[in-house]
Amino acid sequence: MEMMRSSMLLALLAAAAPGVTSAEELITRNRVGPSDAENALTFRLTAFDLYSADAATAAAFAEMFTVFIEANPGWRIDTQLQTGAIAQEQARIIEQTRAGRGPDCAMIDSSQLATFKDAGLLAPMTAFFTQEEIDDLFPFVREGVTDANGDIVALWWFTDLRVLYRDTTLVPDAPQTWAELQKAALSVANQGLEGVLFNAGRDEAAAFDWLAHFWAQGGELVDASGRPSFFEGENRDKFLNAVQFYVDLVESGAAPRRVTSLASYDDLLASAAAGSTGMFIGGNWMYGQIQNTMPAEQAANWAVSELPGPSEDTRATGTGGWTIAALTDDPAKVEICAGIARLYAGPGNAYQGLLPTSASLYAEYEAFAGPEFEVFARALENGRARPGVPIYPEISEQIQILLGNVLSGSATPEAALDAAAAEVMAAFERL
Amino acid sequence: MASLEIKRIAKTFGAQSVLPGISLEVPDKEFVVILGPSGCGKSTLLRIVAGLEIASAGSVSFGGAPVDHLSPGQRNVAMVFQNYALYPHLSVAANIGFGLRRATLSRKEKRAAVQEIARLLEIESLLDRRPSELSGGQRQRVAMGRAIIRKPAVFLFDEPLSNLDARLRLQMRAEIRALHRKLPTTTLYVTHDQVEAMTMADRVVVMREGRIEQIGTPDEIYCAPQSIFVAQFIGMPAMNIVSARLDRSNSALTIAGERFAMPEFWPDEKALDGEVTLGLRPEHLSLSRTGAGLRANVDQIEPMGSETLVYLYHHGTRLCARTPPETRLASGSEVKLGLNLNRAVLFDPVTQKALYRPNPYESTTGETQWK
Amino acid sequence: MVRSRGERLSDIAVYLAMALLALVFLLPILWLLSLALRTQAEVFLGAARFIPEAPTLDNFASVLRDGGFQSYIWNTVKLSALGAAGAVGFAAPAAYAFSRFSFRGKGAMMLGILSVQMVSGLVILIPLYRMLDRLGLLESHFGTTLLYIAAGVPVTIWLLKIAFDTIPQSLDDAAAIDGLSRLESFLLITLPLAAPGLISAFILNLILNWSQFLIPFIMLSADEKWPISVAIFRFAGASSAATTQLLAAACLLAILPALAVFVILQRWILAALMAGAVKD
Amino acid sequence: MQREQPGRAALPWLLPSFLLLALFYLYPVFEALRLAFTDARLFDATTTLSLGSITGLWGSAPLATVLRNTLAYTLGSVLGQLALGLCIALLVVRAERARLRGTLVLRTIVLAAWVIPAIANGIIWQLLFSEAPFGAINSALRLIGLAPVAWLSDPGNAMISAILATIWQGTAYSMILLYAALRSIDQSLYEAAAIDNATGFERFWFITLPHLRPALLVNAILIMIMTLNMFDTVLALTGGGPGRATEVLSLFAYNTVFRGFELGRGAALSLLLLVISLVLTVCLTLLLPKGRK
Secondary structure (H helix, E strand, O other): OHHHHOOOOOHHHHHOOOOOOOOHHHEEOOEEOOOOOOEEEEEEEEOOOOOOOOHHHHHHHHHHHHHHHHHOOOEEEEEEEEOOOHHHHHHHHHHHHHOOOOOOEEEEEHHHHHHHHHHOOOOOOHHHOOHHHHHHEOHHHHHHHEOOOOOEOOEEEEEOEEEEEEEOOOOOOOOOEHHHHHHHHHHHHOOOOEEEEOOOOOOHHHHHHHHHHHHHOOOOOEOOOOOEOOOOHHHHHHHHHHHHHHHHHHHHOOOOHHHHHOOOHHHHHHHHHHOOEEEEEEEOOHHHHHHHHOOHHHHOOEEEEOOOEOEOOEOOEEEOOEEEEEOOOOHHHHHHHHHHHHHHHHHHHHHHOOEOOEHHHHHHOHHHHOHHHHHHHHHHOOEEEOOOOOOHHHHHHHHHHHHHHHHOOOOOHHHHHHHHHHHHHHHHHHO | OOOEEEEEEEEEEOOEEEEEEEEEEEOOOOEEEEEOOOOOOHHHHHHHHHOOOOOOEEEEEEOOEEOOOOOHHHOOEEEEOOOOOOOOOOOHHHHHHHHHOOOOOOHHHHHHHHHHHHHHHOOHHHOOOOHHHOOHHHHHHHHHHHHHOOOOOEEEEEOOOOOOOHHHHHHHHHHHHHHHHHOOOEEEEEEOOHHHHHHHOOEEEEEEOOEEEEEEOHHHHHHOOOEHHHHHHOOOOOOEEEEEEEEOOOOEEEEOOEEEEOOOOOOOOHHHOEEEEEEEOHHHEEEEOOOOOEEEEEEEEEEOOOOEEEEEEEOOEEEEEEEOOOOOOOOOOEEEEEEOHHHOEEEOOOOOEEEEOOOOOOOOOOOOOEO | OOOOHHHHHHHHHHHHHHHHHHHHHHHHHHHHHHHHOOOHHHHOOHHHHOOOOOOOOHHHHHHHHOHHHHHHHHHHHHHHHHHHHHHHHHHHHHHHHHHHOOOOOHHHHHHHHHHHOOOOHHHHHHHHHHHHHHHOOOOOHHHHHHHHHHHHHHHHHHHHHHHHHOOOHHHHHHHHHOOOOHHHHHHHHHHHHOHHHHHHHHHHHHHHHHHOOHHHHHHOOOHHHOOHHHHHHHHHHHOOHHHHHHHHHHHHHHHHHHHHHHHHOHHHHHHHHHHHHHOO | OOOOOHHHHHHHHHHHHHHHHHHHHHHHHHHHHHHHOEOOEOOEOOOOEOOHHHHOOOOOHHHHHHHHHHHHHHHHHHHHHHHHHHHHHHHHHHHHHOOOOOHHHHHHHHHHHHHOOHHHHHHHHHHHHOOOOOOHHHHHHHHOOOOOOOOOOOHHHHHHHHHHHHHHHHHHHHHHHHHHHHHOOOHHHHHHHHHOOOOHHHHHHHHHHHHHHHHHHHHHHHHHHHHHHOOHHHHHHOOOOOOOOOOOHHHHHHHHHHOOOOHHHHHHHHHHHHHHHHHHHHHHHHHOOHHHO
16 A cells, blocks of 8 residues: 555646546546446545556556446446545445445555455456456455455455565665665665664654564464454564564664654655665565666666565565455446456556566566565565454554654563554454 | 603612613703713613613503513614714714614615705714714714704613713703704614703703602702702702701791801791701802801811812811802811801701701802891 | 944844844745755765755655646635635634624633634534544535635634724724614624624634644545645655655745745734734 | 514524534544444444453543543643744744834744645655655755654654644744734833833843733643644654554544544544543633633
C-alpha cells in the first residue's frame, strides 16, 4: 500500500487531470465506456494508473481499458477516485457499502482485506478464475484472498516488499546482517552524512518496515486463533531483539534520531536525492522513483539488496500490495470486476513494473526481467504478509508508538512492550 | 381628529409594576404635557398609547373607539422620538413620505404631500439630504414632518427636545406650539422639563411613580399645587415649605413662635386647625433689615441678572427668596422675612396633600398684617 | 509636537521590535515562497538557497495548469461563500429576536448558543455523517454547506446581535408607527442599517470556512468535490519528496485567496473581531 | 391584529437557527452520547450496549499521557498566544500613539498568519522543522555554525514545536482582542498618570493591566477551548508522534475513530473533550462582566 502513498508526481493534482486523449470519448474523468451503456459498474480506484499524472502511464491504461470495455459491450465503468489515506478510505467504503451506496468494485489495500472479509462485504469470485490461476498464486497471497468458506473473494493484483537501498560510492558491498548494516552505516556517519534511514514516525510504514526484523527471527504477531501473542514467550525476546536492533542503530549514531519524525518513504527518497544519506530501508517501487527523480549518474550509484537479518540466512521482508474485490451481489457485476482485476494483475502490472502475485506472470512479461527483479524475487521468498486479523491496525498503532517512545529515549524497550501489549489486549477484548 | 381616553391602564414588567392603573382624558385638539421625573412611567404610558407596548390591563380609546387591538400602524398615531428616529439610510423626502407607503395615493400626490409638509416646516432645500447631513434642529423638523404628514388622530411626542441645545430648544418650543395652532391635533407630549410643560401645555399632567399627582393648566400647577411633591417639583427654585401652626379661632398662623395674621379668605374649615405645612413661592417672600417678619440668616446669594435669589436659614429650614436684582447681602447677616400669605398653599403634613390652594386666576394683593 | 530625546529613543526601540516581530511572522511564508520558486535540485540545498539562484515559476504554472487545483479552489470559494451567506441568513432573524424581544430564558439561550460553539466537530461528525447519509446528503456540496452553516451560526448570532444592538430601538418604534410589521421593519430598516455588521460577519465566516478541514474531510470523498484544505492535506500525504517545491507552491496558492480577501477586507474582519471584543 | 405577546413573538425568529442547531449539534451530541455506551465500531453493523468504551478509558495509560499532553499543549499555546498577542498589541498601540508608520503592516502580517488554514499551517511548519539536512531551520542553523535541533523527533522538542506552530498562527486572534481592549482604555487615565509622574511600568501595572484583566481572562478561556478542540495543526505536523509525545485529546479521539475504528471509544473520548470545554465555558460565563448576559 505504501506504494500508493508515494507514487510519482502530484498524485492528487493529477487525480483531477483531464482524461486521456487516445481513447477519445470512451474514457473521461469519471467514466470508461459509452455513457449510454445499459449496464454500469462503479469502480473505486486509486489515482496512480488510469488517471495518473504521468501521461504515458495514463495512456497505457486507457488503452488497456479501451480494449477491456470493447470486449464487454453494453457495459460502462463509472470510476471513483480514492486517495492514499488508506484507513479513512477503507472506513468510508465500508460505511458506504453498508448504507447501500458503496462501489460495486474497489481497490482494497491488502492490509485491510481481513477487515472486509470479517465484515462479510466481499462477493465470492471463485467462479471467475480458473483453478490453475488460483493455484499459481503465491501461497501467502492465496491465503490472504480466501475467506472462511474457501472462496476467493479478491484478486491480489500486485505485491510489494521492503529492501535496503545503498549509495554504492559510500557502501560498496551490500550488508547482509544487522551487524554489518550498523558497521557500514557508522562508517558513512563518520563522513558527516546520515548512515541509514528508516521510517519510525506515526505511520503504518514505520510498523510494517520494522516488522521484517521481527519476522526474520520467526516472530509471530498473533497465534493461530488470531489472538495477539507478540509479547509472550519466544516472541517477546524476538520482538525485543528487533527493537534493540533499531535502538543500537540510533544509539551508536548509525542512524539519526530524527528517524522518529520520518513517517513517509518520501522523506527517505528526499534524503537520498539530496545525497545526505548512505542507506535507507524502503519499498521495492522506490527503485523506479530513484531512476525518475535523480540525475542518471546519481541514480546509477544506488543499488538495492535484500534486508539484512540477524544472521545471513535469517531474513524476512514485509509484503503488501493491493487487491481488487467486488462488493456487489450482482454476479454480472462481479464478473466484470474480476475482469478488471485480471487486467490490473497482468498487463497493468507489467506496465508499471510492480511485482506480480503469481509465479507464471514473471515468466509471461518481459518487464520483470531487470536485475533488480532478481533481488526482489529472491527477497520475496522470505516475504511475510501482515496477519489478516482485525486487531492488526491496533498492533501497528502500538508498534508505531513503541518505536517512537523507545528511539526517542522516553521508554525502555521492555516497558514500552508491556505498555503496547496492555493496549493491544485491551483493544482485543473490546473487539 | 379625536379625543383620547385612557382607562385604568396598568403595566407591569415582570414583578415590577410601572403603572398601577392610570386614567386620563384628553379632549379633541388639546395639547397635554405629561411631566414627571425620569422613571415615573410617563414614557411607558405614551408607548402604550402608541401601541408600542401592550398594557397589562386597561384600555385606550381614540374618539370613543378602543384601539387596544390595533397595531401602532393601524392606530393612526404619529410619534416624534427623543433621538428623532430618522431612518439613516433614507433621504429626508423618503423619511417624511415613509408613512404614506400604504396610503392609496399616486406617486405624484405623495410627492406633493411631502413638498407641502416641507414648505410648512421650511425644510424644502433639505429634501435630498440624508439625516446624517442635518443639524439637530433640522432633524427635529424632519421628524415632525414625518409625523404630521399622516394627519394622525393623536400626536405623540417623547421628550423631543432633550437632545437640542438650550437656544434651539427655545425656538423649537415655539415652533411646535405654532404648528399645533396651525394643525390642531390631540397631542400627548412627554417631558421631564418643566419649562416645556409650562410654556407649551394646554394642560399639564404631573406624574410620580406611575400615578397622576395633578392635572391642570400650567397656572394651576404652579400656583395651586395639589401636593408637596408638585409644589417642589415645579418652579425654579422650588416652593418654600415651612412647618406652621394654624389657630383658626384666633385667626393666627404661628411659625416658629412668630405669629402672623391669617388671610380672611382662607376657608373656615376644621380640617385646617392645628399643624399644617405652608408652601410659598420664593417671589412671595420679601426681605428687610429691620422690619417685621421671620428672623432668618443669609446663607448665600445668587445674582441672576434680572433678579437675585437669596438663600436663607430659618431655624434649620432652608428657604429661598426672589428679590430685586440689586440686593446684596453678606453671608451670615440677619434679615427679616416678610410672607405674602395671600398666595400661600397649605398642605397636610401627614398626607402631603393640599388643604387649601389659592385661586391662580384671582390676584389678591395686600400685605399680611403683623400682629 | 516636539518629541524628546527619550521618546525618540523609545520610538526606535518600538520600531526594532516591530521589525523583528514582522520578520518572525513573515519568515515561514517567505520560506514557502522560496521553496516554491526553486527547482527540485535547489530544494535539497536548504537555507543556503533561501534566495534561489535560478528562480522558476514552473511550480506555480504546473499547479495552476492542473484542472484539479482549479476545481479545489472553486469548490472552496463555493462552499465558503454559500456557507457564510447561509450562516448570516439563518443567524440574522435569531440575532434580531435576541436584540429586540425580551422573553423568558433569553440569557440562558444566548449562553446555550455560545456553548454550542464549544462543541468540537469531532464529537458530532460521525453521527452527522450517518445522518447525512440517511438523508442522502452525503458526498454533496449541499449537505456540506449545511454543516458549514451550522458551524457558523452560533458565533454569527452573537456578532449580529451586537450589530443590531447598536441600531436604535426607536427606529423600530418609528417603523411600527409608520405601519410596518416586525418582518418589514426587520427587512427594510434593521438589515440595511446593519449592513456593515452583516458584511463583517459574512467575511469572518468566509475566512473561517476557507480553513474548514474536518467537515469536508469526513463528508466528501470524491476529489472533484474537495475544497483546497482537504486537497492540500491529501497532497502532503501523497506527494513524493521530489515534489516539495510543488507542495509549497500549492500551499501558497491555496492560502493566497484567503490572504487577498483578508488584506483587502481587513477593515471588516477587524470590525467583526473587535465588535465581540469590546462589548462589555 | 392582536399585538404580539413578546415570548411567543420571538419564536418564529428563533426557529430556523434553533432547528438547524438542534439538528446539527444537539441530535449528534446525544447520538454520540448513545454511541459512547456501546461497543460500536466503524466496521461493525452490530453494536451492543456496553460500558466498555467508557470504563476502558478509566485509568488507561494512554489517556493519562494524552491528557498530560493536552494540558501542556493547551496551556503552552494559550499562554504563548496571550503573551505574544499582548506584546504586539501594546507595541501597535504605542506606535500608533507616536504616529509611527508601519503599524498597519505589522498588524496585517500577524493577521495573515491567522488566515492560513490550520492544516496548511501544520504542513508549513513541517517543512520548517524538517530535520533533514536541507530542512529550513536546521539548515539555517548549520549555515551559521550551530548544531541542528531535533525539532520533531525529540519528544519534548516536538511538543514545543507544535506549540510554536500553534502560537504563530493563533496569536493574531488574541492580539486583535487585546488591541481592542487597549484602545478602549480612556486616554485621560494615562494623562492623569503622567501628571502624577508615573513611570512607564507603573502605568502598565496600575492602569493597563487592570483594564485588560477581563479581556485577558475571557480571551484565555476562548482560546483555550479553541486550542483544545483543534487537531489539524498537530495532525499535519507530527501526527501525534514521536510515540505519543504530541498526541492531544482531540487527535487521540480522531485516531481512535479513524485509525482504530473504535467508534464507541472515540465517542466517549470526544464527549470527554466536550465536558472539558463545557466546564471552561461555565468558567467563561462566570468571568464575563455582568451586563453582557
